[in-house]
Amino acid sequence: MxxxxxxxxxxxxxxxxxxxxxxxxxxxxxxxxxxxxxxxxxxxxxxxxxxxxxVGHCERCRNFSETPLRPVCSDARRSGDTLCVVENPAQLAAIDQATHFRGVYHVLMGRLSPLDGIGPEELGLDRLEERLREGQVRELIIAVSATVEGEVTAHYLNEMARALNIRVTRLAQGVPMGGELEALDSGTLTQAFELRRDY
Amino acid sequence: MxxxxxxxxxxxxxxxxxxxxxxxxxxxxxxxxxxxxxxxxxxxxxxxxxxxxxVGHCERCRNFSETPLRPVCSDARRSGDTLCVVENPAQLAAIDQATHFRGVYHVLMGRLSPLDGIGPEELGLDRLEERLREGQVRELIIAVSATVEGEVTAHYLNEMARALNIRVTRLAQGVPMGGELEALDSGTLTQAFELRRDY
Known part of the structure; x- marks a missing residue:
């Protein structure tokens, strides 16, 4: 125009x-x-x-921050035993608001995607490994999207943490709340069926 | 968040x-x-x-302009005989691109809406009247949206120009190109039916 x-x-x-x-x-x-x-x-x-x-990045969790360290990352009341890895700040905010999680975070600021030139270094995974080597973390929670790139990222994180004898967990997959079964994609439905739990 | x-x-x-x-x-x-x-x-x-x-407003047509007068408003090749009134710069750009109109414009930057405190002065209609009084304009084309406020504005413009013995025209109303009759609102259909033309 x-x-x-x-x-x-x-x-x-x-x-x-x-x-x-x-x-x-x-x-x-x-x-x-x-x-x-x-x-x-x-x-x-x-x-x-x-x-x-x-606005830069927090030295510890990589989230956006104006200061070298975010207040949350230097908050002694937060437990360093559990570390939750998310893809981006929006996911962090969503988890922090919805859950009672009081552990610490690592923000990838992306997903592993070798074709786009995004490797472990771009996601600060070297620094995450250092952090895990410090020995305080007992559980690594992988909270990445259920996409192909998310799966690749989760696989890498799992290998890294297992090598250091750290317990690795992932968010549960299944029927979303309010989700009508007939409207779900077959992948989700298959997952939910196979991972069924005792009532 | x-x-x-x-x-x-x-x-x-x-x-x-x-x-x-x-x-x-x-x-x-x-x-x-x-x-x-x-x-x-x-x-x-x-x-x-x-x-x-x-970015301010052109002294002549009121469109956005960095200079007191837009190039188009001082372009001697444009005919000052025909003046087209539009509501906003987007409408002006759309008409200028789609049609072969080579006259001049007045941009209201709004529509008459007394309830919202938008009267003739806010739309620069006093300045438009001065411009019409200069005597060069022979036809005033009213190109406002077919809404209630547009109708009120058109009515006001019509009265103003008629008092100065200037011919007033409006954009044709009817079935839009590609429009399926069964999908048209009844107002448009009624208009198009009543204003039907010889084939």
């Missing part, structure tokens, strides 16, 4: 870096911000700059 | 100014930008600031 100003065109183009935003949505957003919410645009500009410049 | 950093939380909050972005999408976007596209985030930050500070 041709636009009336070079700066407007630049803004529309820059908005395309947002995931899921195509040219049409980008135009709509730009018109909205310039027409009705310039304060919001300025606030977003500042927030983007501040976050891009000053 | 609790987040691991105050700046990250601030970014997620600031992203909510984007239309159609709720808390979940805002988190997803923030994680994406910080995890994979910091350059994009910086570019977007700059573009937002530049546009918010330096």
């Amino acid at each position: 041709s636009s009336s100003s070079a700066l407007l065109a630049q803004l529309i183009d820059a908005l395309r870096c947002l995931p899921g935003i195509g040219p049409r949505s980008a135009s709509r957003i730009a018109y909205h911000l310039l027409g009705r919410d310039r304060d919001g645009a300025r606030r977003l500009s500042d927030a983007l700059r501040d976050a891009a410049e000053r | 609790s987040s691991s950093s105050a700046l990250l939380a601030q970014l997620i909050d600031a992203l909510r100014c984007l239309p159609g972005i709720g808390p979940r999408s805002a988190s997803r976007i923030a994680y994406h930008l910080l995890g994979r596209d910091r350059d994009g985030a910086r570019r977007l930050s700059d573009a937002l600031r530049d546009a918010a500070e330096r």
